Amino acid sequence: MLTKVLLILLGMSIILPSRSEEPHVESENGPSAHEDVYGPQPQAPEKKLLSEETMRTLTGPHRRLGKLPAATHILNSILNNYDHKLRPSIGEKPTVVTVELSVNTLGPISILDMEYTIDITFCQTWYDERLRYNGNFESFVLNGNMVSQLWIPDTFFRNSKRTQEHVITMPNQMVRIHKDGKVLYTIRMTIDAGCLLHMLKFPMDSHSCPLSFSSFSYPESEMIYKWEDFKLEINEKNSWKLFQFDFTGVTNTTETISTPAGDFMAMTLFFNVSRRFGFVAFQNYVPSSVTTMLSWVSFWIKKDSAPARTSLGITSVLTMTTLGTFSRKNFPRVSYITALDFYIAICFVFCFCAVMEFAVLNFLTYNRMKPRASLKLRHPHIRARALTPPRARAHEHPEAFVCQIEDSEESDGEEGPSCPAQQSLSRDTIQSPGGCCKWCKKYFCVVPSCEGSIWQQGRLFIHIYRLDNYSRVVFPVTFFFFNVLYCLVCLNL
Template identity: 30%
Template structure:
């Protein structure tokens, strides 16, 4: 029994040794292959591109995987992206299909291996700044396959410029792009192509505070001509759909409430001048403050935005309520000033009778009794009072009519403007 236990312990102690020998042998095989391909005795020159022949360029297939998107900045017209760029090309000088006893499908190398072989001069055309990830080590993966195919994966964080169009803000959709291409090799030496399957993918867990990522991704291949030649470029589009709910609750709806508040003056008495003036001026200043807050968060572009038109509509209606009160107040003051004006100017006397000449006055005094004069004056005063009362009633009626009409005209007009605004900007943008 003890002898059997001893044999089992000896067998277990010998097992790691045999595994270590197998791993060590595999590592030595990879080292021998790399030494034969890239060692001092090899004729590999990383300065020379692996062109199949003098008439064909090197074909490099590229695909991108977006890990994270952030900082979609409207003022700077840029967005930040954290992504992995994968390149794949054929370098026949690295072919090791004839290597014996090699069970691996590829050789995985360190960033140092990537520095020792030829690589494309890929650069990002519209990147403002970029950096390679180097924590905890440089995020670079290289694999060399037996037929000489090289796959290079690198993680990059970059800030890309995006020429945003804000005419439909806050119902806008931004088509931003990532452009990459060759910096020094012309299209006769190097050509970039998108990977046929899944050339551009985005992490589905990405959440942006003000935008939604639509299922709309488009890639294209194009060439750009410079004075040094034509260069191969790639472009990938990202569609940012602005989340307008925040702007509706924080900008659009408060403006609606301010406009409605300005309509309260239509139900106030026409002689309540301080209350109606204070209400109109306060709502006008409030909506100006609201528009200023939105304006400071946007770049000063040379065209009108949807939010500008919205604030303009609201300001026009609030200012219209002030004009309406000015008109009402005009008729009200005229109705109040007419009697006092005529009393002060002696209009009652002028309308009741004209100053006769001195000779005719003496004749009338002799012919008319005192009672007849008093009766005549009373009748003329009554006629004048009725005439002034009619004028006063007409002015007050006009002021009241203006208020009554405004109670219906302003809300209906504002509702029509809202519907037109919503159809023009929201519905059209939603169909894009």
């Protein structure tokens, strides 16, 4: 009995120390399988956060980027054995390139340099069987960095003088590859293209500025261009810089150009513009017309005021010369005469004729008065004879001009010299060759007052001393009819 009690105590003494040491060993060796029973340890929250972050990393991004490896695999597979130096279907058939344009900005048009600026988005489409692929992607959109790895048509603009490709912030190029091998290549560029301007009708002219492009190295047998149902987007809402012109439309043509390298297909777009008349009218036509009409003021100034009439006429002529030079300042040096040049030249002729009218009037007036004055000074005895009744002297000398010389130098109000000669004309006197030439006597009356009728022997006599009165009517009427005829001809050419 005693032995049994000792054995029980010995067993209890062995079991109790082992249970007291067990929690200490777990704390030293780390978490065990009993942490759910005993509750979370201090390290448990950190481990739980790590597990949640790991799950987000492993699930979320992989779900969004799950197709990235597939897309990379497709691109690598189609570009692995791709030779960008060779065109599609080489040796089998020509490559058909479909073209489409979008005009961003048109202008300005430089008349002096005969060129214009255009900003376009140029789209080309073709089929490349080497780029076909199978997959869930309908197309791949690649940026300008991938352009060098693909075959691109070598299209160039035939009438371009300067071409700028936009590279900010990245090269403005885009390539789109479809499943069936269709390739779309888009590029934005600014072109300074030549435009041969025909300035014959300037400033009532209209022009067609071309934009021609073709392949540089592939002839028509290897590359063919065609329009996409002639789709041309005109963004007129943008800030176009035509200034003096109005856009009237666009047309296109297709032609074959023969060169020593072969026959190339060329596509040409014509941008039709017409000039706005307002700017040139206020800069050239209005000053020219006003200067011409200003020269007619001299017809209302007495012919005795030679300085006033002369200065006015010369000023008008010099002003027209300045206007003609100014109109050619920003103008191409063409060898033909434009409509504006012709108008300014006619205005110059009108101003010059106004000056010459006074010169003719002054010459005829004072040239006939001078001999009478010299006759009075050199032969005083003629005064007594001049006082003789005119009829008696006319009987003695029927063809003589009768002039009654007065002592007073005051004018009697009639335009002409102070000696108002009286003309006694008969049929024999008119046909007399003496004095002026026979032709002048038939049609002109060169004395201050003419007693003969206006219509005499079926001829129209012109009174020289009334030349200013004639000019006041002839010059404005002639200039008016000239302007009407000028507008009709220029608008119907």
